[in-house]
Amino acid sequence: MSNAIEELAKLNFNGVKWISLLKNQLCLSGTIAQSDIDSAFQDIHSNEVIEDVEVNVASEDISHSNKSLFQLRENENIGGLYNNKKIEFSPNLTLIYGKNGSGKSSYYKILKDAFHSNQAIVGNIYNTNDNAPSANIEFRNKDSHLKWQKKGSTNNFSDNAEIINWTAGSRYSSLVKFCDGEILSSSLSKRDTGWSIDRYKLEYYEKFRNAIEQVESKVSSKLSELDSDFEGKLNIIINGLKLSKEDAIKAFLTNNKTNKNLILEKCKELHTVELSSEDIEQKPNYIQKSNLSIQELLDKTAILESKIQTLDKAISFTLENTHIYAQLEQITNNIIKLSSLKESVDFTQFEKYQLLFNPKLHQDDYVSLLKKIAETALTFGITNYPSDVDKCFYCNQTLEEENKSLIKNLHELIDNEVSTEIQKLSKTIEEYVIRIEKSTVKQTETIEFSDINQVWDIQTKSIVDLNNLQTIVNSKKELLGLKQEVSDLTKEPSSVYDSWVANELLYQIVKSEKEILTSQINSLKKQSVGIEKIRKEAQNDLNKIEDIEFCIAQRALVKALIETLENHQKYNQSYSTFQGIKSKVSRDKGRVEGDLIRNNYVSKFNENLDYFELAKREKIIRSFSNPSGLSKIDGKIDSNGRKFEISSILSEGEAKVFSLCDWLTELDFDDNEILVFDDPITSLDQVNIYKLVDKIIDLSKSYQVIVFTHNFEFYHRLIQKSLGGSPLHKGKCEICKNESEQQQCTGFNSQSDLTHKCCSYYQIEHILQPGSINEEVMFLSLDWDKRIEILRSNLLAGDIREADKHIRTTINNFFERFVLGDIKRKVYKNNDLIKEWRDIREISEADYDLLMDVHNKISGESGIHEASPEVRTALDVRGYINEFNKMVRGINNMRSFNNPSMANRIEEILI
Structure with missing residues (x-):
């Protein structure tokens, strides 16, 4: 497998047009334009089948810019640097040595700010200048650059310059890779570096997935649009319908709003609905019946219910009076019994005490007095009153012995049980008097009996005069007289028979009248219910016909709703496939990543570990992750089943070696052509410094390498390893003399009296000093x-x-x-x-x-x-x-x- 593009081109989507066109476009051109996204969205429902394209991109055919960094010049207002200095770079290896404060870091930051990340470059604080920090960075064709360094020839050299007018904070695309302490530290956790692999075009999978997500977003937006359109159209139809019965159209549409499939089927049915001839004929009849009124019946019912309220009052009044008259006999007996109990007390025994009041004249007062004395003594728990107290309860006077004896005798005259019975009877009589009094204040209306024509009195064999009967019942005279007689404890009260009979008779008559009226009210309500049922049924039938008429009138709207639902159904079906499509792309990307990178990365990383001879390197494990399709790699140390962060186990020097191994491994999978190092040897021991020197020299054979350092031994060692041969002897180069003439350097130039050194070993070096750059560096190698x-x-x-x-x-x-x-x-x-x-x-x-x-x-x-x-x-x-x-x-x-x-x-x- 040579390239991820080839694998992506093979990814099969059964020829589905929209996604196949996207994939083909990406594999052929390397980009997907917005117009391609729009076209894919337009074809989302197309049934056309598209053939997959075939691509053949060999790894060696991967295009490079073939640019090399030539000069950094015309710098202005950069902290730590004099203005308008120039560094000229070799296309192979450039060594830049500078002590602390020589400006080395400032030159490095310029390059890193331009091609990597913001370096917060400040102006020169020692030289006031309002201009933004800036410099010109010049790139050249690498072949021409090499030719220039070999031969000193400038032919066609000025035609291919690419000059970047850099200002602080500006970022430019370039194949420059940086290596410094910050970058190496971040490589201990790749999750934070954002590094993703580009060399094998795995980003094509990300571009493809991103394009799919953009189409998905368009489909999602379309679904939202259709949802809104559906809801608006459906609400218009629902609001225009009248019948709300459970089996009506309106109820169906309302209850199934969330089930678009059911709504679609119903709309298809409504789109073809027609009125039957029977419905057309019955509509006038339904209109007539739906206009029926029950107001007259309701008015009659209200009048009858008002009469019943009056009858209820009369029933209550007569029933209460009947109960009063019926209780009179018992009350009379209580009066007689109470008198008997009072007379049972022999008050003649009080005469010998010569009391203040004559007991015979004030029997009730003495009985009450003695009763209170007995109750008070019992209340205070004194059972031997007055012997156990010194003062009277009522006058608070000291009781002499003879007074105590008197009170004791008085107390014993009254039996406690007799007193209790007298109290009970008195209370019953009192309550009866109160009941009579309440009845005398009640008012009742005169009743007009419209449904009872005549009442025949069997005893008198005559027709009852209803008005006279009400007059007798409403008369308060007899009740008032009865109240007075009972209050006076009259043992033989006046007869109440006539009033009793009148109340009893009126009670029965009013009760019969109420039953008649209640029957009439029930009849009226039954009639109302029947009419309302007819009216409601007619109204429902009418609403059903009018709903059909509404649907017929709104056929265009119903058709539009059908189209909306059918589109929604299609887009929803398409939307449901996106998750599976994205998973398929991610899975294939993971497979290709494993074939192209994952296994090779770990293998290459282990080779670098072996090169630097990092101790316990077999404990280091590398785990890949694939969030959102990006290739990420992390480092852990596995010991006895426990995993540790690299930085928590390795020493600072070991961690630096690990980071360098990771950086070098990453380099194998990047497309970068220019490498810039800034003192990468911090914390390294001498052995690893030498190994890094050898590695950098080896890299300079394939990359343009630029090294900034303040470590003289590192600088010295790099020069020593980079030259590695005999110097020039007069006008003849001992190193390239056996090469073809085209590959030989110019050697000694008699016109300039200078020896142009062979690029096979000579690299441009710079010694930085504050305010100056020295390129003529002695041979230290x-x-x-x-x-x-x-x-x-x-x-x-x-x-x-x-x-x-x-x-x-x-x-x-x-x-x-x-x-x-x-x-x-x-x-x-x-x-x-x-x-x-x-x-x-x-x-x-x-x-x-x-x-x-x-x-x-x-x-x-x-x-x-x-x-x-x-x-x-x-x-x-x-x-x-x-x-x-x-x-x-x-x-x-x-x-x-x-x-x-x-x-x-x-x-x-x-x-």
Whole structure:
């Protein structure tokens, strides 16, 4: 499998037109326009079958821009940089070295801001300028760029420039990939980086899925539109219908609003409905019956119900009076019994006490007094009253013994049971009096008996005068007299027989009248119900006919509703397929991802782990995820079934190695052509620094590589590895001399008196210093023994143009590689020797001083880098040969010092 496009083209949708056209368009052109989305939506219901296209995109045919970064120039108002400086890049490898504060980070941020992400670049705070930070970034055709570097030729070179006028915050599309601490840290959790694979065109699946979702969105919007249209049309029809019975059209449409299938079938039926001839003939009859009125019957019923209310009052009044008269005999007996109980008390026994009141004249008062005294004593729990108290309950006076005896005697005269019975009888009589009093205040209306013509009294054998009978009953005189007699406890009250009979008779007559009226009301209501039933049935029949007439009149609306429902049915059926389609695309994308990337990614990642020799690397697992179709990868450490985050287990250096392995693996699946590194060696040990150097040099054979660093050893090592061969000898390049003439460099240019170095090993380097960029960097790459050979060859040929550089650098390199055993330099002494070291070889102090004398004589006061012109020595060929021979003697002595095996001696130059 070479490309995801080929696999996408094979994805079968049974030739369905809309989606097949989308897929074919994407596979052939690489894009899906809005017009394609619109067309797919228009064809969503098409039954036409489309053939799948065949594509053949081999991996090697994947197009690249073949652009290389040529220059960064004309910078303005960028913090840390002087305006209008220029960095020129090599199409292969560019090394940019700068100490802290030299502006290295600012140049890197310009590129990253332009081609990766916002870097929040500020203006130069030391130089007031209101202009936005800006620069020109120039790209060239890589082949022309290589030709220019090899031959120095500018033919056709200016015609293919691509210049980006960058301002801070602007983003441009480019095949540039960055590597720095921030990016490497983020690779510990790929979920946050947003990295997705592009090289094998997996994004075609995302474009396809996105297009499907856009069509789906259009279908969803159409369904919403149809829902709204359906609801509006249906409501118009429902509101125009009249009959609301359960089996009526209106009820059916209302109850089944959510069931569009049932509504559709009903609308199809309504669209063809017609009135029968019977309905047409019966309609006038239904109209007549539906207009029937029952108001007259309702008015009659209301009058009769009002009469019944009057009769109910009379029934209540006569019934109450009848009960009063019927109870009179019992009340009379109670009066007689009460009198008897009172007379049973012998009040003559009170005479000997000479009480204040004569008991015979005030019997009731004494009985009440004694009763109260007995009740009070019992209430306070004093059963031996008054013996157990000191004062009277009623006068609160101290009771002398003789008074206590008197009260005790009085108390014993009245039996408690007799007192209770007297109280009970008195209460019954009192309640009867109150009942009579209530009846005397009641008012009753005179009743007009319209339904009872005559009432015959059997006893008198005469017709009852109903008006006179009501007068007798309504008379209050007899009741008032009875009330007074009972209140006076008259043992033989006046006769109430006539009133009793009159009340009883009137009660029966009124009750009969009510029964007659009730029967009449029931008859009227029955008539009303019958008429209402006829009217309602007629109205329903009429509404049914009118509903049919409405549907006939609204056939255009019913037809439009049918079309809306049929469209909704079609779009809904199409919409239901989208989830399955999207799942199918995602599944196939996952399969292709596995074939193209997933397995290869893990394999390549493990190769990189092996290259860097990361400890416990077999514990590291890589898991892929596919949210929304994007390829995401995460890293975990699996130990004894438990999974840990990479950053929580690995040391800082190990995590950096892991991140580099991930970054390098990712590179294999990207389409990037330009790699920009910013000090990627932080936290790495020396072994891994060297491995990274080798990896970068290897990458520069396929990519344009740009490295920013402030670490001199890293810079030195990169130069050393990048050159890797003999320098030019006069006008002839020793490296490319055996290549075809087309591939050979120009060598020495007599007109400019400059040697154009071969691009096979020469890469443009820059030394950054505040305010300046130095491109003429000395050769630091060759080992000391190889450099001595070159230096010897040059001196024998009389070429001293770079002799000082070679002598000085040879001494530095010899100390670093032989004496110090590749230990990282930390503090410089005498320009470039280490003050602090580990595992230094034993050396002779005299030999050390000899080499340092030569070094300092050649370099003057300069640092490890190129000497400035003002301190350059003015030696001739002979002078340089003398210094060369001194250096050789010192190196030979050190190499043989305490060395059990003799090294091959370096020959001095004979003069």
